[in-house]
Amino acid sequence: MSILAFLEWVGQTPWSIALHESLYMYPLLESTHVMALGWFVGLAVMFDLRLLGWTFRTVPTTEFTSRLLPWVQAGFAVMFVTGLLLFYAIPVRNYQNIFFRVKMIMLVLAVLNIWYFHNRTERSIGEWDTQARPPQAARVAAVASILLWLSIVVAGRMIAYNWFDCDIQPQSDFINWAAGCVVPLPP
């Protein structure tokens, strides 16, 4: 079964339809998703600013990794669960939305960036924990993190716009390909 066929089935399940058509649940989920930005992305950016040495210069970086990170992770959990439910409510439309696809790709890159920082750069944190300006590898990770998360926010916001939706044709071949639209061949 193709991903599209699977998601078409998901979109027909009673809970997905109920969520999609609900008067308050969907807006509540979306509001929670948006406001948790200030929590998750906000605190992540604070961590990144410390890694850049742009502020909190006298606060040891391990203060952030040990005491602030659990709060960042909790914020991410809220983003993830609400995001998953928002997708579940309108699966096909999201799957074939070009901004959603860009967002997912950048999400993977953001996770890879975290993975690399955690397993490589952070290994030597004992040597630069109290440095006002952490080493270049840490600063590069911070810039990548800020750029990726802010792009994810913008792409996420743009999902709401239907400019490139599959049911609005004609679109360019590139858009139809990138969004995975199934376009009937001209007769």
Add this chain to the structure above:
Amino acid sequence: MDVNLLPFFEWSEASWIGNAIRDSLWLFPVIEAIHLLGLCVLGGSILVVDLRMLGAGLRNTPIGQLARDVRPWLVASVAVMLLTGTALFASEAIKCYYNTSFWVKMTTLPFALLFTFTVRQRIAQMAGINTSARTRLVALASIALWFTVAAAGRWIGFS
């Protein structure tokens, strides 16, 4: 006292900023996206200190120092929010006039700003490494105020 504010809203809607944003396909989304990015930085700047005043987060750093360090980012994000927010407002001022969420936001926002830059700032500066009932109360009030502003702001789009 009965002040009719509708003419001001009509004037805002008819302003060149309002017209330019309405006439453009992408101007509103772009400004709104920047408004959201401002929300991220503002949320982080507020929360990192509020968590600390509640006794969580960066507990080994004195509260006053944390508040001082983050202040430029707080001020800058508030400035971005106010600028982009004004532009977004101008593009749909009449809709806002008849929108309850908008009025909730505009009533709460001045209190949130005033509280943040007077009471909260003073309490944070005076506080050292230990939290107290006072710092916790200030942090809770700050979170409640900014939460209301953000929630009402998001809800403008739903009604």
